[in-house]
Amino acid sequence: MEDVWLEYKARRSFFRHDRFMALEALNLTLNRGEVLGVIGGNGSGKSTLLRVLAGVYRPDRGQIKRFCGNTLLLSLALGFDPELSGRENALISGVLLGARRQRVVKKMDQIISFAELDDCIDDPLKTYSSGMRARLGFSVAFFVEADLLLIDEVLSVGDANFRLKAEKSMRERISSEQTVVFVSHSSAQIVGLCDRVAWIDKGRLRLTGQPQEVIEAYNGHQCKSTSS
Protein backbone atom coordinates (compact mmCIF):
# COMPACT_ATOMS: atom_id res chain seq x y z
CA MET A 1 0.00 0.00 0.00
CA GLU A 2 1.75 3.17 -1.18
CA ASP A 3 0.78 6.73 -0.35
CA VAL A 4 -2.93 5.96 0.00
CA TRP A 5 -5.32 8.88 0.47
CA LEU A 6 -9.07 8.62 0.93
CA GLU A 7 -11.60 11.34 1.62
CA TYR A 8 -15.23 11.00 2.69
CA LYS A 9 -17.89 13.49 1.68
CA ALA A 10 -21.02 13.81 3.80
CA ARG A 11 -24.01 15.48 2.18
CA ARG A 12 -25.38 18.30 4.33
CA SER A 13 -27.67 20.05 1.84
CA PHE A 14 -28.11 20.28 -1.92
CA PHE A 15 -24.90 22.22 -2.48
CA ARG A 16 -23.03 21.65 0.78
CA HIS A 17 -20.82 18.68 1.57
CA ASP A 18 -18.63 18.18 4.63
CA ARG A 19 -15.28 16.66 3.77
CA PHE A 20 -13.33 14.36 6.02
CA MET A 21 -9.91 12.89 5.28
CA ALA A 22 -10.12 9.26 6.42
CA LEU A 23 -6.70 8.10 5.23
CA GLU A 24 -3.68 10.33 4.59
CA ALA A 25 -0.47 9.28 2.86
CA LEU A 26 -0.69 5.77 4.27
CA ASN A 27 2.18 3.40 3.50
CA LEU A 28 1.99 -0.20 4.67
CA THR A 29 3.53 -3.52 3.67
CA LEU A 30 2.09 -6.88 4.61
CA ASN A 31 4.11 -10.06 4.20
CA ARG A 32 2.69 -13.48 3.37
CA GLY A 33 1.77 -15.40 6.55
CA GLU A 34 2.08 -12.28 8.70
CA VAL A 35 -0.52 -11.13 11.22
CA LEU A 36 -0.67 -7.34 11.27
CA GLY A 37 -2.58 -5.73 14.12
CA VAL A 38 -4.14 -2.31 13.63
CA ILE A 39 -4.92 -0.09 16.60
CA GLY A 40 -6.22 3.45 16.95
CA GLY A 41 -9.01 5.48 18.50
CA ASN A 42 -12.57 5.67 17.22
CA GLY A 43 -12.73 7.36 13.81
CA SER A 44 -8.99 6.97 13.26
CA GLY A 45 -9.48 5.16 9.93
CA LYS A 46 -9.04 1.49 10.91
CA SER A 47 -12.25 0.21 9.33
CA THR A 48 -11.69 2.40 6.28
CA LEU A 49 -8.25 0.83 5.90
CA LEU A 50 -9.79 -2.66 5.94
CA ARG A 51 -12.40 -1.61 3.38
CA VAL A 52 -9.68 -0.27 1.10
CA LEU A 53 -7.77 -3.55 1.46
CA ALA A 54 -10.96 -5.54 0.76
CA GLY A 55 -11.57 -3.56 -2.44
CA VAL A 56 -14.79 -2.01 -1.10
CA TYR A 57 -13.32 1.51 -1.41
CA ARG A 58 -10.94 2.65 -4.10
CA PRO A 59 -8.43 5.19 -2.77
CA ASP A 60 -8.46 8.74 -4.18
CA ARG A 61 -4.69 8.65 -4.52
CA GLY A 62 -1.96 6.07 -4.14
CA GLN A 63 -1.96 2.40 -5.03
CA ILE A 64 -2.40 -1.03 -3.52
CA LYS A 65 -0.38 -3.89 -4.93
CA ARG A 66 -1.80 -7.30 -4.08
CA PHE A 67 0.23 -10.45 -4.47
CA CYS A 68 -2.48 -12.75 -3.15
CA GLY A 69 -5.67 -14.30 -4.52
CA ASN A 70 -8.89 -13.62 -2.68
CA THR A 71 -9.31 -11.22 0.21
CA LEU A 72 -12.00 -11.66 2.83
CA LEU A 73 -13.28 -8.95 5.12
CA LEU A 74 -14.66 -11.07 7.94
CA SER A 75 -18.19 -9.71 8.11
CA LEU A 76 -20.77 -10.99 10.52
CA ALA A 77 -24.35 -11.37 9.35
CA LEU A 78 -23.60 -10.50 5.72
CA GLY A 79 -26.84 -10.68 3.73
CA PHE A 80 -28.81 -12.00 6.73
CA ASP A 81 -32.60 -11.90 6.39
CA PRO A 82 -34.71 -12.25 9.57
CA GLU A 83 -37.50 -14.09 7.72
CA LEU A 84 -35.24 -16.93 6.56
CA SER A 85 -33.98 -19.86 8.62
CA GLY A 86 -30.51 -19.97 10.14
CA ARG A 87 -29.49 -22.60 7.57
CA GLU A 88 -30.64 -20.47 4.62
CA ASN A 89 -28.91 -17.42 6.04
CA ALA A 90 -25.69 -19.38 6.53
CA LEU A 91 -25.84 -20.53 2.91
CA ILE A 92 -26.40 -17.08 1.37
CA SER A 93 -23.91 -15.43 3.72
CA GLY A 94 -21.20 -17.98 2.88
CA VAL A 95 -21.72 -17.56 -0.86
CA LEU A 96 -21.67 -13.76 -0.57
CA LEU A 97 -18.42 -13.99 1.38
CA GLY A 98 -16.87 -15.78 -1.57
CA ALA A 99 -17.32 -19.52 -0.94
CA ARG A 100 -18.91 -21.76 -3.56
CA ARG A 101 -22.41 -22.99 -2.76
CA GLN A 102 -21.41 -26.67 -2.74
CA ARG A 103 -18.62 -25.93 -0.29
CA VAL A 104 -20.94 -24.11 2.14
CA VAL A 105 -23.43 -26.99 1.91
CA LYS A 106 -20.60 -29.43 2.62
CA LYS A 107 -19.42 -27.42 5.61
CA MET A 108 -22.93 -26.72 6.91
CA ASP A 109 -22.84 -29.31 9.70
CA GLN A 110 -19.54 -27.90 10.99
CA ILE A 111 -20.90 -24.33 10.79
CA ILE A 112 -24.03 -25.27 12.73
CA SER A 113 -22.12 -27.23 15.33
CA PHE A 114 -19.51 -24.45 15.78
CA ALA A 115 -22.29 -21.91 16.23
CA GLU A 116 -23.97 -24.25 18.77
CA LEU A 117 -27.29 -23.88 16.98
CA ASP A 118 -28.10 -27.54 16.25
CA ASP A 119 -31.60 -27.34 17.78
CA CYS A 120 -32.83 -24.19 16.09
CA ILE A 121 -30.94 -23.90 12.80
CA ASP A 122 -34.17 -24.35 10.78
CA ASP A 123 -36.09 -21.71 12.77
CA PRO A 124 -36.46 -18.20 11.31
CA LEU A 125 -33.57 -15.90 12.18
CA LYS A 126 -36.02 -13.40 13.71
CA THR A 127 -36.49 -15.81 16.61
CA TYR A 128 -32.74 -15.79 17.43
CA SER A 129 -31.18 -13.64 20.14
CA SER A 130 -28.49 -11.17 19.07
CA GLY A 131 -25.85 -13.49 20.54
CA MET A 132 -27.14 -16.44 18.50
CA ARG A 133 -27.09 -14.34 15.32
CA ALA A 134 -23.54 -13.22 16.02
CA ARG A 135 -22.45 -16.83 16.61
CA LEU A 136 -23.97 -17.93 13.33
CA GLY A 137 -22.39 -14.99 11.49
CA PHE A 138 -18.97 -15.71 12.96
CA SER A 139 -19.19 -19.44 12.21
CA VAL A 140 -20.08 -18.88 8.55
CA ALA A 141 -17.30 -16.33 8.07
CA PHE A 142 -14.81 -18.53 9.90
CA PHE A 143 -15.31 -21.44 7.49
CA VAL A 144 -14.77 -19.34 4.35
CA GLU A 145 -11.22 -19.60 3.05
CA ALA A 146 -9.16 -16.64 1.88
CA ASP A 147 -5.53 -15.75 1.19
CA LEU A 148 -5.83 -12.49 3.07
CA LEU A 149 -8.17 -12.31 6.04
CA LEU A 150 -9.30 -8.90 7.32
CA ILE A 151 -10.79 -9.00 10.82
CA ASP A 152 -12.57 -6.00 12.31
CA GLU A 153 -13.43 -6.48 15.99
CA VAL A 154 -15.37 -9.67 15.38
CA LEU A 155 -13.71 -11.80 18.04
CA SER A 156 -15.88 -10.24 20.71
CA VAL A 157 -19.13 -11.95 19.74
CA GLY A 158 -21.46 -14.14 21.76
CA ASP A 159 -21.10 -15.09 25.40
CA ALA A 160 -17.82 -15.60 27.27
CA ASN A 161 -17.57 -19.30 26.31
CA PHE A 162 -18.12 -18.61 22.64
CA ARG A 163 -15.63 -15.73 22.71
CA LEU A 164 -12.96 -18.08 24.06
CA LYS A 165 -13.82 -20.69 21.44
CA ALA A 166 -13.79 -18.10 18.63
CA GLU A 167 -10.45 -16.71 19.76
CA LYS A 168 -8.91 -20.18 20.10
CA SER A 169 -10.10 -21.23 16.63
CA MET A 170 -8.90 -17.99 15.11
CA ARG A 171 -5.51 -18.46 16.78
CA GLU A 172 -5.27 -21.95 15.21
CA ARG A 173 -6.20 -20.60 11.80
CA ILE A 174 -3.75 -17.71 12.08
CA SER A 175 -0.89 -20.01 13.08
CA SER A 176 -1.35 -22.01 9.88
CA GLU A 177 0.35 -19.50 7.52
CA GLN A 178 -2.77 -17.34 7.19
CA THR A 179 -2.10 -13.69 6.30
CA VAL A 180 -4.24 -11.47 8.50
CA VAL A 181 -4.94 -7.81 9.19
CA PHE A 182 -6.54 -7.65 12.59
CA VAL A 183 -8.30 -4.58 14.01
CA SER A 184 -9.06 -4.60 17.71
CA HIS A 185 -9.33 -2.38 20.76
CA SER A 186 -8.16 -5.25 22.95
CA SER A 187 -4.44 -4.92 23.75
CA ALA A 188 -4.39 -8.52 25.01
CA GLN A 189 -5.78 -9.86 21.72
CA ILE A 190 -3.38 -7.72 19.68
CA VAL A 191 -0.32 -8.84 21.67
CA GLY A 192 -1.50 -12.44 21.70
CA LEU A 193 -2.28 -12.76 17.98
CA CYS A 194 -0.14 -10.30 16.02
CA ASP A 195 3.42 -10.40 14.66
CA ARG A 196 3.50 -6.64 14.02
CA VAL A 197 1.25 -3.72 14.90
CA ALA A 198 0.37 -0.49 13.10
CA TRP A 199 -1.04 2.45 15.06
CA ILE A 200 -3.28 4.72 13.01
CA ASP A 201 -4.21 8.17 14.24
CA LYS A 202 -6.52 10.53 12.30
CA GLY A 203 -5.94 8.58 9.10
CA ARG A 204 -2.15 8.72 9.38
CA LEU A 205 0.24 5.94 10.22
CA ARG A 206 1.73 6.94 13.55
CA LEU A 207 3.95 3.96 14.35
CA THR A 208 4.62 0.39 13.26
CA GLY A 209 6.66 -2.21 15.11
CA GLN A 210 6.59 -5.03 17.63
CA PRO A 211 3.19 -5.43 19.32
CA GLN A 212 4.37 -4.67 22.86
CA GLU A 213 6.29 -1.56 21.84
CA VAL A 214 3.44 -0.07 19.76
CA ILE A 215 0.77 -0.92 22.33
CA GLU A 216 2.79 0.81 25.07
CA ALA A 217 3.27 3.91 22.94
CA TYR A 218 -0.45 3.93 22.08
CA ASN A 219 -1.57 3.42 25.69
CA GLY A 220 0.82 6.18 26.82
CA HIS A 221 -0.64 8.54 24.26
CA GLN A 222 -4.19 7.62 25.31
CA CYS A 223 -3.35 8.32 29.00
CA LYS A 224 -1.87 11.72 28.08
CA SER A 225 -4.92 12.62 25.98
CA THR A 226 -7.28 11.61 28.81
CA SER A 227 -5.36 13.55 31.52
CA SER A 228 -5.05 16.70 29.36
Added chain:
Amino acid sequence: MKLENLVEAYFLKLRFNLKSEASKSYLNYAWWILEPALHVAVFYFVFNVMLDRGGPNFTVFLLCGQIPFLWLSRSVNNATGSILYGRGMILQISIPKPFFPLLAVGQDLVKQSTVFLCLLLFLILVGFGPSAYWFYLPAIIIVQAMLVCALALVAAAITPYVPDFRFLVNTGMTMLMFASGIFYDYRTVLKDEHKQWFLLNPMSTLIECYRDVLIRHQPLDWNGLLFLLLGSLVLLILVLGFYKRHDAAYARLVAQ
Protein backbone atom coordinates in the same frame (compact mmCIF):
# COMPACT_ATOMS: atom_id res chain seq x y z
CA MET B 1 -16.09 -11.48 -6.29
CA LYS B 2 -15.62 -14.11 -8.98
CA LEU B 3 -18.26 -14.40 -11.71
CA GLU B 4 -19.32 -17.95 -10.78
CA ASN B 5 -19.77 -16.83 -7.18
CA LEU B 6 -21.75 -13.82 -8.26
CA VAL B 7 -24.10 -15.97 -10.36
CA GLU B 8 -24.63 -18.39 -7.45
CA ALA B 9 -25.20 -15.51 -5.03
CA TYR B 10 -27.67 -13.91 -7.50
CA PHE B 11 -29.88 -16.97 -7.86
CA LEU B 12 -29.75 -17.86 -4.17
CA LYS B 13 -30.62 -14.32 -3.13
CA LEU B 14 -33.39 -14.22 -5.74
CA ARG B 15 -34.94 -17.41 -4.40
CA PHE B 16 -34.58 -16.44 -0.75
CA ASN B 17 -35.81 -12.86 -1.26
CA LEU B 18 -38.99 -14.17 -2.89
CA LYS B 19 -39.48 -16.63 -0.05
CA SER B 20 -38.79 -13.98 2.58
CA GLU B 21 -41.18 -11.50 0.96
CA ALA B 22 -43.94 -14.12 0.73
CA SER B 23 -43.51 -15.16 4.36
CA LYS B 24 -44.32 -11.62 5.51
CA SER B 25 -48.01 -11.95 4.56
CA TYR B 26 -50.82 -14.42 5.33
CA LEU B 27 -51.61 -15.18 1.69
CA ASN B 28 -47.92 -15.67 0.78
CA TYR B 29 -47.36 -16.28 -2.93
CA ALA B 30 -51.04 -15.69 -3.77
CA TRP B 31 -50.25 -11.96 -3.73
CA TRP B 32 -48.24 -12.38 -6.92
CA ILE B 33 -51.60 -12.87 -8.69
CA LEU B 34 -53.91 -10.99 -6.33
CA GLU B 35 -52.06 -7.67 -6.48
CA PRO B 36 -52.21 -7.23 -10.28
CA ALA B 37 -55.76 -8.61 -10.25
CA LEU B 38 -56.78 -5.90 -7.76
CA HIS B 39 -55.13 -3.22 -9.93
CA VAL B 40 -57.08 -4.41 -12.95
CA ALA B 41 -60.29 -4.60 -10.89
CA VAL B 42 -59.92 -0.95 -9.80
CA PHE B 43 -59.41 0.25 -13.37
CA TYR B 44 -62.29 -1.91 -14.59
CA PHE B 45 -64.60 -0.48 -11.95
CA VAL B 46 -63.64 3.15 -12.64
CA PHE B 47 -63.62 3.08 -16.44
CA ASN B 48 -66.18 0.43 -17.28
CA VAL B 49 -68.68 0.67 -14.44
CA MET B 50 -68.47 4.28 -13.19
CA LEU B 51 -67.52 6.14 -16.39
CA ASP B 52 -69.09 3.63 -18.81
CA ARG B 53 -66.13 4.08 -21.20
CA GLY B 54 -65.06 0.48 -21.57
CA GLY B 55 -66.76 -1.04 -24.60
CA PRO B 56 -66.86 -4.70 -25.59
CA ASN B 57 -64.16 -7.02 -24.23
CA PHE B 58 -62.83 -4.24 -22.00
CA THR B 59 -61.54 -6.70 -19.38
CA VAL B 60 -59.29 -8.46 -21.90
CA PHE B 61 -58.22 -5.12 -23.42
CA LEU B 62 -57.36 -3.79 -19.96
CA LEU B 63 -55.49 -6.93 -18.87
CA CYS B 64 -53.25 -6.91 -21.97
CA GLY B 65 -52.25 -3.31 -21.22
CA GLN B 66 -52.15 -3.28 -17.45
CA ILE B 67 -50.13 -6.45 -16.87
CA PRO B 68 -47.16 -5.55 -19.12
CA PHE B 69 -47.21 -2.03 -17.67
CA LEU B 70 -47.19 -3.32 -14.08
CA TRP B 71 -44.12 -5.41 -14.94
CA LEU B 72 -42.24 -2.30 -16.04
CA SER B 73 -43.44 0.03 -13.29
CA ARG B 74 -42.87 -2.46 -10.46
CA SER B 75 -39.41 -3.44 -11.67
CA VAL B 76 -38.24 0.15 -12.15
CA ASN B 77 -39.74 1.30 -8.84
CA ASN B 78 -38.19 -1.61 -6.93
CA ALA B 79 -34.81 -1.19 -8.62
CA THR B 80 -34.65 2.58 -8.04
CA GLY B 81 -33.55 2.42 -4.39
CA SER B 82 -31.91 -1.00 -4.63
CA ILE B 83 -28.30 0.21 -4.40
CA LEU B 84 -29.13 2.35 -1.36
CA TYR B 85 -30.91 -0.59 0.29
CA GLY B 86 -27.90 -2.80 -0.48
CA ARG B 87 -25.73 -0.54 1.70
CA GLY B 88 -24.98 -3.26 4.25
CA MET B 89 -23.54 -5.59 1.62
CA ILE B 90 -21.82 -2.86 -0.41
CA LEU B 91 -19.84 -1.73 2.65
CA GLN B 92 -18.67 -5.25 3.43
CA ILE B 93 -17.82 -6.91 0.13
CA SER B 94 -16.56 -5.83 -3.25
CA ILE B 95 -19.59 -6.54 -5.43
CA PRO B 96 -20.60 -5.13 -8.84
CA LYS B 97 -23.42 -2.68 -8.19
CA PRO B 98 -25.70 -3.79 -11.09
CA PHE B 99 -26.24 -6.89 -8.90
CA PHE B 100 -28.81 -4.97 -6.84
CA PRO B 101 -31.11 -3.53 -9.54
CA LEU B 102 -30.85 -6.77 -11.54
CA LEU B 103 -31.89 -8.70 -8.44
CA ALA B 104 -35.00 -6.52 -8.12
CA VAL B 105 -35.70 -7.04 -11.83
CA GLY B 106 -35.21 -10.81 -11.47
CA GLN B 107 -37.66 -11.01 -8.56
CA ASP B 108 -40.31 -9.15 -10.53
CA LEU B 109 -39.63 -11.28 -13.60
CA VAL B 110 -40.40 -14.46 -11.63
CA LYS B 111 -43.63 -12.96 -10.29
CA GLN B 112 -44.55 -11.60 -13.71
CA SER B 113 -44.06 -14.97 -15.39
CA THR B 114 -46.77 -16.40 -13.14
CA VAL B 115 -49.06 -13.47 -13.93
CA PHE B 116 -48.48 -13.90 -17.67
CA LEU B 117 -49.35 -17.59 -17.44
CA CYS B 118 -52.59 -16.70 -15.65
CA LEU B 119 -53.32 -14.09 -18.32
CA LEU B 120 -52.91 -16.67 -21.09
CA LEU B 121 -55.16 -19.13 -19.23
CA PHE B 122 -57.77 -16.41 -18.76
CA LEU B 123 -57.64 -15.53 -22.46
CA ILE B 124 -58.19 -19.17 -23.40
CA LEU B 125 -61.09 -19.39 -20.95
CA VAL B 126 -62.87 -16.35 -22.41
CA GLY B 127 -62.33 -17.52 -26.00
CA PHE B 128 -59.42 -15.33 -27.13
CA GLY B 129 -56.93 -18.00 -27.95
CA PRO B 130 -54.69 -19.72 -28.44
CA SER B 131 -53.66 -18.65 -31.92
CA ALA B 132 -50.54 -18.98 -34.08
CA TYR B 133 -49.76 -15.34 -33.33
CA TRP B 134 -49.07 -16.29 -29.73
CA PHE B 135 -45.72 -17.65 -30.95
CA TYR B 136 -44.66 -14.00 -31.36
CA LEU B 137 -45.18 -13.45 -27.65
CA PRO B 138 -41.62 -14.47 -26.56
CA ALA B 139 -40.19 -11.82 -28.92
CA ILE B 140 -42.28 -9.10 -27.27
CA ILE B 141 -41.41 -10.36 -23.80
CA ILE B 142 -37.67 -10.39 -24.60
CA VAL B 143 -37.81 -6.80 -25.88
CA GLN B 144 -39.74 -5.70 -22.80
CA ALA B 145 -37.25 -7.51 -20.54
CA MET B 146 -34.39 -5.60 -22.20
CA LEU B 147 -36.24 -2.31 -21.74
CA VAL B 148 -37.04 -3.12 -18.11
CA CYS B 149 -33.39 -4.00 -17.37
CA ALA B 150 -32.10 -0.85 -19.04
CA LEU B 151 -34.53 1.51 -17.28
CA ALA B 152 -34.07 -0.24 -13.91
CA LEU B 153 -30.28 0.04 -14.16
CA VAL B 154 -30.52 3.74 -15.10
CA ALA B 155 -32.87 4.54 -12.22
CA ALA B 156 -30.72 2.62 -9.73
CA ALA B 157 -27.54 4.32 -10.99
CA ILE B 158 -28.93 7.84 -10.51
CA THR B 159 -30.57 7.44 -7.08
CA PRO B 160 -27.41 7.17 -4.91
CA TYR B 161 -26.17 10.43 -6.47
CA VAL B 162 -29.55 12.18 -6.20
CA PRO B 163 -31.78 10.37 -3.65
CA ASP B 164 -34.71 12.65 -4.54
CA PHE B 165 -34.83 10.93 -7.93
CA ARG B 166 -36.97 8.20 -6.32
CA PHE B 167 -39.93 10.60 -6.10
CA LEU B 168 -39.53 11.55 -9.76
CA VAL B 169 -39.56 7.88 -10.75
CA ASN B 170 -42.88 7.39 -8.95
CA THR B 171 -44.42 10.40 -10.67
CA GLY B 172 -42.87 9.42 -14.00
CA MET B 173 -44.43 5.96 -13.79
CA THR B 174 -47.88 7.45 -13.12
CA MET B 175 -47.47 9.76 -16.13
CA LEU B 176 -46.30 6.85 -18.26
CA MET B 177 -49.35 4.82 -17.19
CA PHE B 178 -51.74 7.50 -18.44
CA ALA B 179 -49.74 7.95 -21.66
CA SER B 180 -49.51 4.25 -22.58
CA GLY B 181 -53.07 3.53 -23.64
CA ILE B 182 -53.73 0.99 -20.93
CA PHE B 183 -57.42 1.81 -20.51
CA TYR B 184 -58.14 3.51 -23.85
CA ASP B 185 -57.58 2.68 -27.49
CA TYR B 186 -55.35 5.41 -28.89
CA ARG B 187 -56.78 4.84 -32.40
CA THR B 188 -60.21 6.04 -31.35
CA VAL B 189 -59.29 8.52 -28.62
CA LEU B 190 -56.32 10.50 -29.95
CA LYS B 191 -56.21 13.01 -32.77
CA ASP B 192 -54.32 11.87 -35.89
CA GLU B 193 -51.51 14.38 -35.36
CA HIS B 194 -50.92 13.07 -31.83
CA LYS B 195 -50.73 9.37 -32.69
CA GLN B 196 -47.08 9.42 -33.81
CA TRP B 197 -46.10 11.13 -30.56
CA PHE B 198 -48.06 8.57 -28.58
CA LEU B 199 -46.16 5.72 -30.22
CA LEU B 200 -42.84 7.26 -29.26
CA ASN B 201 -43.59 6.04 -25.75
CA PRO B 202 -41.96 2.57 -25.64
CA MET B 203 -44.75 1.13 -23.48
CA SER B 204 -47.42 2.21 -26.02
CA THR B 205 -45.63 0.27 -28.74
CA LEU B 206 -45.20 -2.78 -26.51
CA ILE B 207 -48.80 -2.75 -25.30
CA GLU B 208 -50.02 -2.47 -28.90
CA CYS B 209 -47.82 -5.46 -29.80
CA TYR B 210 -49.29 -7.50 -26.92
CA ARG B 211 -52.83 -6.63 -28.01
CA ASP B 212 -52.11 -7.41 -31.67
CA VAL B 213 -50.87 -10.85 -30.76
CA LEU B 214 -53.18 -11.76 -27.88
CA ILE B 215 -56.51 -10.14 -28.74
CA ARG B 216 -56.55 -8.99 -32.35
CA HIS B 217 -54.66 -12.04 -33.65
CA GLN B 218 -52.85 -10.02 -36.28
CA PRO B 219 -49.17 -9.45 -37.21
CA LEU B 220 -47.42 -7.09 -34.86
CA ASP B 221 -45.44 -3.92 -35.59
CA TRP B 222 -42.02 -5.52 -36.13
CA ASN B 223 -40.41 -2.18 -37.02
CA GLY B 224 -41.52 -0.63 -33.76
CA LEU B 225 -40.36 -3.69 -31.81
CA LEU B 226 -36.96 -3.75 -33.53
CA PHE B 227 -36.49 -0.04 -32.89
CA LEU B 228 -37.29 -0.65 -29.21
CA LEU B 229 -34.88 -3.57 -29.03
CA LEU B 230 -32.04 -1.51 -30.48
CA GLY B 231 -32.83 1.46 -28.25
CA SER B 232 -32.90 -0.76 -25.14
CA LEU B 233 -29.64 -2.46 -26.14
CA VAL B 234 -27.86 0.87 -26.65
CA LEU B 235 -29.16 2.13 -23.30
CA LEU B 236 -28.07 -1.13 -21.61
CA ILE B 237 -24.56 -0.89 -23.03
CA LEU B 238 -24.27 2.76 -22.01
CA VAL B 239 -25.52 2.22 -18.46
CA LEU B 240 -23.36 -0.88 -17.92
CA GLY B 241 -20.38 1.16 -19.13
CA PHE B 242 -21.30 3.84 -16.59
CA TYR B 243 -21.44 1.25 -13.79
CA LYS B 244 -18.07 -0.16 -14.81
CA ARG B 245 -16.49 3.27 -14.68
CA HIS B 246 -18.16 4.50 -11.49
CA ASP B 247 -18.63 1.23 -9.56
CA ALA B 248 -16.15 2.19 -6.82
CA ALA B 249 -17.91 5.52 -6.19
CA TYR B 250 -21.10 3.86 -4.96
CA ALA B 251 -19.58 2.43 -1.75
CA ARG B 252 -18.73 5.94 -0.59
CA LEU B 253 -22.05 7.36 -1.81
CA VAL B 254 -24.09 4.87 0.22
CA ALA B 255 -21.85 5.43 3.25
CA GLN B 256 -22.72 9.16 3.31
